[in-house]
Structure formats: C-alpha cells, structure tokens
Amino acid sequence: VRDEEGFRSFVETNGATLLHAARLLTGDHHRGEDLVQTALIKVYLKWGRIDAPLPYARRALVNAHIDQTRRKWWGERPTETLPEHAGEERGSDVTASDSRDELRRMLNGLAPKERAVIVLRYYCDLSEQETAATLGMPVGTVKSTCSRALARLRVEATSGAR
Amino acid sequence: MAPPSEFDLRAALRDGEGDEPDVNQVIIAGDTRRAQRRTRILSAAVIIAVVGGLGVGAAEFSGGDGSGGGSAGSAALHRPAAGGLAAPAIPSAARDALARVSCPSAAPKYAAADTNPSGNSAYGSTRLFSGQVSSVVVCAYGPAFHAANTQLRSPARLELAGRQAKRVASSLENAPTAAPTASCSSTSIEQYAVIPVDASGNQGRPVAAQLPSSPCGALVTNGTAVRFDWQPPPGVAAKLEDLSPTEPPDSLAASPTPSATS
Numbered sequence: 001v002r003d004e005e006g007f008r009s010f011v012e013t014n015g016a017t018l019l020h021a022a023r024l025l026t027g028d029h030h031r032g033e034d035l036v037q038t039a040l041i042k043v044y045l046k047w048g049r050i051d052a053p054l055p056y057a058r059r060a061l062v063n064a065h066i067d068q069t070r071r072k073w074w075g076e077r078p079t080e081t082l083p084e085h086a087g088e089e090r091g092s093d094v095t096a097s098d099s100r101d102e103l104r105r106m107l108n109g110l111a112p113k114e115r116a117v118i119v120l121r122y123y124c125d126l127s128e129q130e131t132a133a134t135l136g137m138p139v140g141t142v143k144s145t146c147s148r149a150l151a152r153l154r155v156e157a158t159s160g161a162r
Numbered sequence: 163m164a165p166p167s168e169f170d171l172r173a174a175l176r177d178g179e180g181d182e183p184d185v186n187q188v189i190i191a192g193d194t195r196r197a198q199r200r201t202r203i204l205s206a207a208v209i210i211a212v213v214g215g216l217g218v219g220a221a222e223f224s225g226g227d228g229s230g231g232g233s234a235g236s237a238a239l240h241r242p243a244a245g246g247l248a249a250p251a252i253p254s255a256a257r258d259a260l261a262r263v264s265c266p267s268a269a270p271k272y273a274a275a276d277t278n279p280s281g282n283s284a285y286g287s288t289r290l291f292s293g294q295v296s297s298v299v300v301c302a303y304g305p306a307f308h309a310a311n312t313q314l315r316s317p318a319r320l321e322l323a324g325r326q327a328k329r330v331a332s333s334l335e336n337a338p339t340a341a342p343t344a345s346c347s348s349t350s351i352e353q354y355a356v357i358p359v360d361a362s363g364n365q366g367r368p369v370a371a372q373l374p375s376s377p378c379g380a381l382v383t384n385g386t387a388v389r390f391d392w393q394p395p396p397g398v399a400a401k402l403e404d405l406s407p408t409e410p411p412d413s414l415a416a417s418p419t420p421s422a423t424s
Contacts, residue, residue, distance in 0.1 A: 007189070016180060019183050024175060041195060123175040153165075
C-alpha cells in the first residue's frame, strides 16, 4: 500500500465505529471483530484506489455480514455459546440499564437486512439515501424495511413488558 | 418494557462502543492475502504458459517432419479411409482440393528417352513442379514389373498438406540431377505417383517415382525433368513404406484376367 499511514489514520479515526457496528450487526463480540477485520482487509487491499473509504468500509462490512448469514447453512457455525432466545428472561426485573441490553437482544432477532438498516440509520446516522446506497437497494425499500424493523422492535418490547 | 423511542434506540445502539480494531493485524492479514493472491495469479500464469508451450510444441512436433507419429503425426499426414474423409487437421480448402485429386489407375509411364539424361544439367535445369506446391497426393502402385497385377489393384493413397507437402516437393526438386555412376541392384522397385496441388486447388502434372529397396537407384521424372537418388523426408519414408495397393475383391481376383485367358 502506497499510503499505509493514511490507512492507519483511517482505522484510528473510524475503527471504533466500524467495530461497534460490526458487533451490532453480528450480535456477537468476537464475530464482530472478525467481521470488521474482513471488511478492513478489503479496504486495505483497495486503499489508494477508493475515493471514499468510509462508505466503502461500511458497504464491505454490511456485504460481508450478509454473505456470512447466507453461507450459514453450509459454512462454519460456532457452537461455543448456545443461541439466546428472546423472552427467556422477560420474567425478571428489567432495570433501566438492562433495557438497553434488552433492546440489543431484540435487535438480534431481526433479519440481517433489517438489522443492517437499523444500524446504519440509527447508529451510523446515515440518511435514507446513504443507507440505500450502502446496502445497494432502493430508498423505498430502505424506508419499508426500517419501518417494519421498528414495528417489530416495538411489538417485541410491548409483549416483553406484559 | 415500554415501546422504545428513537432516543432509546440510539442510546442502546451506542452502548458499549469504545475499543478499536488492531490495525497491525489488519495490515498483516492484508499483506498475507495479497501475497496469496499474487502466488495464485503467478501459478495460473505459469500453468497457462506451460500448457500453451506444450500445445505449441505438440503442434510444432506434429507439423514438422511428422516423425512424431501417432495421432499427432496424422494432423498433417493423412491416409484417407474408405469413405475418403480427410483428417480434420488439414484445412478445409486443402482437404477439398485433395479430395478432387484422383489417383491414376496405373503408375504414370513416361518415355524412356526422357528418363535417360546424357548430362548433368540437361534435365536438372527443368523443374519437376511448375508452380508452388501446397499439398500433394502420393499414389502407391506397389512393385514394378507386375503390370498385370497392378491393373487390378487400387492404388494406395497418401495425402500431405502444409509443411510436409512442401518438404516432399522440395526434396524431390533438389534431388541429384546426375545419374549415379555406380550400378544399383535391387530386387524390388516400388512405384509411386506424386500429384502436386497448388494453393488454388489446381492439380499439376503427376511425377512418377520409382523407389528401389536399396538406398540408391531411385528415379523420379515428370517426363521432362529427371531426378535420381531421391530420399523421402524423414517421417514420410516410413509412411510410403506402409502404403500398399488394395487387393482386388475375391470375386475379381478369382475371375480369370485377360492375360491369363489369352
């Protein structure tokens, strides 16, 4: 890479955001790290040939995540921790600080594309147009997907409160 | 739990952020992947070069003197089957031109005076082939001095195109023009007719060749030019030896020949 320092600077500036977005997308701490590394390697290999590294990195992140979920049925499936089932702990007391964890747990119950839309819109603060460009889908699809995802989160939260 | 507001959602999503990915690990992994990619590309290039080289070598080998034999040799050297189908490696234009050439039923006979040069240059200045030769048909009639039998035998046929045809023509043209001083004795003399075909598909005057079993004593003539001691190019000689006229059908062979009845 001609400008390795530039890449290092890019990672120092945006790495934390990308890593957290990856963890939100995967719903897993370590898989998030793997995902962001995959995306950043793609950025590194293209560094110097891409005009806007951050949108490229976001797109690489989301595409890699969606690819991984597509391959899941024949690819590697970690079984160290059992999948968590939403609503398992709903009977317990939900404190104010736990409500964030609960929300993120509900986020894991969304479909990969719905989760990607929520993360890009409400964590990365992208507009609908930018989200559509990142995901490679029409703006209308982003709107409907986002609306459907939010509705599901509301329903989940309401049913969990009962 | 109450339905989350947009503020709650944003706060929940931002919760826990902070640490950064290890950039050194990313760079090492990226460099490794780039090296692997280069190795793969290099390997593919080497494989392509080797396969291409082998292909070119095989084509060169089969298109050269034909000594490669086997199926590769048949690309330029072909003896058609009963159906007269030519080998697919011979260009279609040459194949059509060769298909139009038919072997004379008997070996060409030229006047004895024409084949008896008195000097070294009288016949050497005359060419065996009047124009460019792009393909030839060699017809084999078997041993001479068995005229009665050869009348009933179909000549064997050998089609040569491209470089091999040119080598045959060149070797014939460049054969010695002076008769050998030493006498050659041979028990068997094979008779051939070499029919040249030019690039336009035009058939030239057949050249008669008599090849004895001994190394010397070969005689080649088209009636006006004479060559002696012709040595077929390597690869072609073996093919000529393999050529033998087709035996007549049993019914024809069993029937009395005119000479036998007379």
